[in-house]
Amino acid sequence: MIRKLYFLIPFIAICVLAITSCDKKPSYVPKTTLADSLISAATSVQDLDRAIFLCDSLLETGDISIFRNCYMKGSIYTRTGRPRDAEAILKRALAETPENTYDSLFYFQCVKAMVEYTRQKNDDEGLLRIALPAYEGLNTLVSRPEYATEAYDILAEILQYVGMSQFNLGLTTEAEKSFEKCYDCIQKVRALDTSWKHDYYATVFLFNIAISYSYKDDYPTAEKYLNYAEAATKDMASKENVPAFVTDMSWSTYYINRAMICHGLGKQKEADQAFAEFKRTQFSKTSTAKIHEGEYMMRAKRYAQAADAYAIVYQYLAEYGSEITLDNMEYLIKKFTANYKAGRNDSALSVAAYTFEHLDSAIIHQKKNQALELATIYQTQQKDAEIAEQRNSLLQTRVVALLVAIVLLTVFFIVYSLLRRRAARMKAAQQRIEGELQIARDIQMSMVPHTFPHREGLDMYASMTPAKEVGGDLYGYLIRDHMLYFAVGDVSGKGVPASLFMAQATRLFQTMADQGMLPAEICTRMNKVLGGEDNVNGMFVTMFVGMLNMDTGHLHFCNAGHNPPVIGGGEHHGDFLEIIPNAPIGLWPDLDYEGEEIDTIKGRPLFIYTDGLNEAEDPELRQFGDERLLSILRNTHFDTAQQVIETLAADVETHRNGAEPNDDLTMMCLKVI
Numbered sequence: 001m002i003r004k005l006y007f008l009i010p011f012i013a014i015c016v017l018a019i020t021s022c023d024k025k026p027s028y029v030p031k032t033t034l035a036d037s038l039i040s041a042a043t044s045v046q047d048l049d050r051a052i053f054l055c056d057s058l059l060e061t062g063d064i065s066i067f068r069n070c071y072m073k074g075s076i077y078t079r080t081g082r083p084r085d086a087e088a089i090l091k092r093a094l095a096e097t098p099e100n101t102y103d104s105l106f107y108f109q110c111v112k113a114m115v116e117y118t119r120q121k122n123d124d125e126g127l128l129r130i131a132l133p134a135y136e137g138l139n140t141l142v143s144r145p146e147y148a149t150e151a152y153d154i155l156a157e158i159l160q161y162v163g164m165s166q167f168n169l170g171l172t173t174e175a176e177k178s179f180e181k182c183y184d185c186i187q188k189v190r191a192l193d194t195s196w197k198h199d200y201y202a203t204v205f206l207f208n209i210a211i212s213y214s215y216k217d218d219y220p221t222a223e224k225y226l227n228y229a230e231a232a233t234k235d236m237a238s239k240e241n242v243p244a245f246v247t248d249m250s251w252s253t254y255y256i257n258r259a260m261i262c263h264g265l266g267k268q269k270e271a272d273q274a275f276a277e278f279k280r281t282q283f284s285k286t287s288t289a290k291i292h293e294g295e296y297m298m299r300a301k302r303y304a305q306a307a308d309a310y311a312i313v314y315q316y317l318a319e320y321g322s323e324i325t326l327d328n329m330e331y332l333i334k335k336f337t338a339n340y341k342a343g344r345n346d347s348a349l350s351v352a353a354y355t356f357e358h359l360d361s362a363i364i365h366q367k368k369n370q371a372l373e374l375a376t377i378y379q380t381q382q383k384d385a386e387i388a389e390q391r392n393s394l395l396q397t398r399v400v401a402l403l404v405a406i407v408l409l410t411v412f413f414i415v416y417s418l419l420r421r422r423a424a425r426m427k428a429a430q431q432r433i434e435g436e437l438q439i440a441r442d443i444q445m446s447m448v449p450h451t452f453p454h455r456e457g458l459d460m461y462a463s464m465t466p467a468k469e470v471g472g473d474l475y476g477y478l479i480r481d482h483m484l485y486f487a488v489g490d491v492s493g494k495g496v497p498a499s500l501f502m503a504q505a506t507r508l509f510q511t512m513a514d515q516g517m518l519p520a521e522i523c524t525r526m527n528k529v530l531g532g533e534d535n536v537n538g539m540f541v542t543m544f545v546g547m548l549n550m551d552t553g554h555l556h557f558c559n560a561g562h563n564p565p566v567i568g569g570g571e572h573h574g575d576f577l578e579i580i581p582n583a584p585i586g587l588w589p590d591l592d593y594e595g596e597e598i599d600t601i602k603g604r605p606l607f608i609y610t611d612g613l614n615e616a617e618d619p620e621l622r623q624f625g626d627e628r629l630l631s632i633l634r635n636t637h638f639d640t641a642q643q644v645i646e647t648l649a650a651d652v653e654t655h656r657n658g659a660e661p662n663d664d665l666t667m668m669c670l671k672v673i
Contacts, residue, residue, distance in 0.1 A: 048076050067093050067106035074113055083117065090114045094130070105147055108138055112154045115161050124165035131162050142188075149192045153201065156185035160205045167212055179209045183228065190232075196246075199236035203229050203250050210257055219264035226257055245282070252283035256292045263300055271300070272538045272587055276561075285615075285623075287316040291331065294338060302537075303342035305493070310335040315621070447506055448475055453484070458550050461641035462488075462668035463649065465612075465661070472498025472541075473610050473664035474506050478513045482551050485513035488668050489543035490562065490610040492584075501539045505530065505585070509545070519545040519558035520595030523585060527560075531589035540586035544608050553602035553672045558595040560585045563611055566633050568671075569604040574634040576626070577606075605638050605671040612665035616652045619659045624652060641669035 052073055059069040070093035077086035093110040111134045118127040138158075141151040163178035186202045206229035213222035233250045236242055255278035262271035275296065283289050290312040297306035313335045340348040452460045462475045472491030477484060487509050491498040508529060512522045522545050530541070542562040548555050561584035564576040582593050609629075616624040629648075636647050645667045652665065 048079070051076055065098075065103045065106065066096055067098060067103045067110060071106045071109045071113070074110065078113070086113070087117055090117070101141065101144055101147065104137065104141055105150060108134060108141065108151070108154050112158055115158050119161050119164070124168045127161060127165045128169075131158050131165075134158065149189055152185045152189035152192065153198075156182050156189060156201070156205055159185060160208055163209065164212055167216065172216075175212075179212075179225070182209065183225070186232075190235075194239075196236045196239040196242040199232050199239070200242075200246060200250065202232040203236065203254075206232060207253055207257060210261065214257075214261055214264060217264065219261050222261050223265065226254070226261055229257075230254055248281050249283040252278055252281035252289060253292075255281070256284075256289070256296060260296050260299060263296070268538070269588065276540070276584060276587060287312045291316055294334065298334065298338060303338050304344075306338035307335075307342045307344055307347065310338050447503060449477060453477070453479060455479075455550060457673045458484070458670065459641045459673065460484075460486075460668075460670040461645055462666070463645055464664070464666040465649075466664045467612065467661040472502050473612070473666040474502045474541075475666055475668050476506055476509055478510055480514065480516060482549060483516075484548040484550050484670075485509075485546070486548065486608075486668065486670065487513075487543055487545045488562070488608040488610065488666055489541045490612075490664070490666070491541045492539050497537065497539065501530075501541065501586075505541050505543070509543075513547075518595055519547050519556050520593045523558045523560045523582070523593035523595075524591070527585045527587075527591055527593065528589050530586040535586055538587075540584040542584045546606075546608075548601075548670070548672065550672060553600035555598045555601050555606075556595060557597070558582065558593050560593060563609060563614065565609070566607040566630065567601065567604055568606075568633070568638065572634060574630060576630070600672075602672045605641070605644065605669060607633060607644065608668045610664060610666045612661065612663035613648065613652060613667060615663060616655060616665070617659060617662050618655055618657050624655050628655075638671065641671060644669045 055064070055069045055072050055076075058064045059066065064072075070089045074086045074090045074093075077083070077089065090110050090113055093107060094114060096107075098104040098107040111130060115127055115131050118130060135155075135158075138151055138155045142148045142155065144151075159178050159182035163175045163182060166172075166175035166178060182205060186205060190198050190202060206225050210222045210225040210229060213219070213225065233247075233254055236250065237247045255274045258274035259271045259278060262268070262274060278284050278289075278293075281289075284293070290309045294306045294309035297303070297309055310331075313331045317331065336348050336352055339345075448464055449462070452462070460477070462477075464473050464475060466473065472493060474489045474491070475487065477486040479485075489502070489505055489509075491501045491505065493501075505526065508526045509522065512525055517525070523543065526543075530539075541560075543560045544557065544562040544565060545560070546555055546557040557579075559579040560582045564579050566574055567577045568574045580594050580596060583591055614624055614626050614629050628651075632648060632651055633644070636644060638644060648667060649665075
């Protein structure tokens with residue numbers, strides 16, 4: 001059975017936002033304009049009790065139909081966290097027969113809402129019972145030009161859910177036909193309405209279809225639908241008024257899906273490239289995206305990175321207001337599996353204990369939901385049959401809960417026994433590892449310079465603070481005649497692997513700078529060496545490499561996927577340097593890097609840093625941010641390069657407010673006078 005499509009939740013939220021924030025201009029004018037205005041006015045000021053009162057009053061006076069009434073009240077109940085009331089009112093609408101085409105539109109809106117609700121309950125058979133009879137009626141509705149756009153919208157969304165449920169029930173051929181019909185509806189509605197909103201809806205549906213195929217290991221078909229989604233995303237991004245965060249989230253979702261599908265197709269380099277693009281998006285920093293990242297890392301069997309990503313699980317559940325239920329325990333199981341396979345037994349044991357601790361409350365929560373659902377069903381016309389069905393479902397839930405409890409108990413005692421048996425050896429090993437890590441830290445710190453050139457007309461200073469015992473940041477410089485070569489870099493990942501990659505990158509930079517190469521050539525040569533066949537873990541490093549004429553201030557530089565430096569002076573007394581980003585070093589060995597140059601930077605301080613600065617987080621996970629960085633640099637009088645770096649280090653520490661560093665922090669500042 002296909003696992004829960006976790007991309008669906010954020011997409012539904014943004015769809016609602018898009019609908020409420022866009023001007024909807026239908027080509028028809030219903031007679032209920034005034035009634036709709038009254039209800040909408042109450043809803044817009046969050047007076048939802050009055051909106052419900054108006055819905056019922058206008059129904060009694062005949063100003064709105066039962067279908068409009070149920071659709072509006074169902075939407076309000078859903079928004080206010082009353083899903084059982086929403087289900088009851090929607091079922092009331094589905095029990096009636098619309099008398100005209102306008103009522104049919106709202107009847108099918110109720111069908112769509114009921115399908116969505118049934119999908120959330122993972123009731124695939126129930127979903128098909130509701131959705132399939134509506135198909136013919138919707139086909140009739142799309143033949144009316146004034147209703148075609150909305151009818152195709154409804155039909156496309158229902159068909160994607162139908163296809164998913166058919167997949168879950170093993171009806172593969174039927175699912176394929178449903179997905180093909182869904183795509184056909186998407187294309188028709190985009191032809192009828194060329195606004196960005198429908199491009200966005202298209203990406204939502206197509207991403208979900210692609211995920212469905214990837215979970216069936218049908219990666220070629222998944223790639224086909226992902227390519228459709230890419231085309232829709234490009235169309236959306238090219239249009240006016242599309243919110244930037246919608247575009248960013250769509251590309252972020254595209255790239256993480258591309259990484260998963262390319263990995264399934266055995267195209268690992270393309271998968272790594274897509275993942276690197278995913279990490280560049282703002283959405284990738286959210287807890288939802290971290291869950292997606294963990295899924296990809298589990299598929300790629302990079303368990304340590306998966307465990308790092310799933311560190312967000314507790315926060316993710318808290319952000320969505322989710323108490324621990326049998327449905328969302330899958331996130332805890334993924335977190336446990338990642339830590340266990342990564343060899344992090346303490347963390348695995350902690351997750352197992354946490355899950356077991358909340359299992360009773362999850363079962364109680366499920367029973368309460370079942371009881372409420374039985375009470376709702378009792379009020380419907382088919383109460384006897386549905387109660388029997390719900391009792392059967394409740395029995396199945398209890399069996400599942402019992403199996404989950406047995407599995408977790410077994411895992412808990414296995415891990416606990418292993419840990420007790422190995423406790424003494426682990427303590428000794430831990431002391432040895434700590435000693436070795438301290439030695440590794442000392443060696444790593446010895447590889448970066450701690451003294452800086454004492455040359456008239458040049459002021460230079462740098463610092464590096466690893467987040468763990470050893471890190472992946474680097475900086476260095478080399479003087480060759482009147483030329484100063486300098487570099488700042490950030491290796492993917494943390495810990496010992498990152499430090500080893502950092503050591504290799506540092507050595508290559510020093511060697512190639514000593515040969516008098518230009519920065520772009522240095523990056524090209526380093527990329528060829530680091531991106532070779534030996535890089536089996538797909539590691540990479542972002543770098544800013546510069547070559548400064550200390551007499552004239554002329555600067556040659558190459559930016560390999562690194563944060564843009566800040567250069568002083570100018571109208572604003574400091575701005576981010578406009579750069580060609582290039583790609584990080586180590587991903588694609590055949591790339592040729594492009595360099596740039598500035599005639600002179602005399603009198604203009606140059607500040608280079610790693611993302612441990614602008615992405616430093618406080619206890620509430622708020623980041624230091626680019627704007628704050630610029631503000632400090634613009635308002636800090638330059639006395640010395642060391643003074644600038646120490647000022648920023650102090651501000652970062654104040655911002656963290658006791659929180660542990662979430663990344664290595666490296667800064668370099670230089671000025672030619």
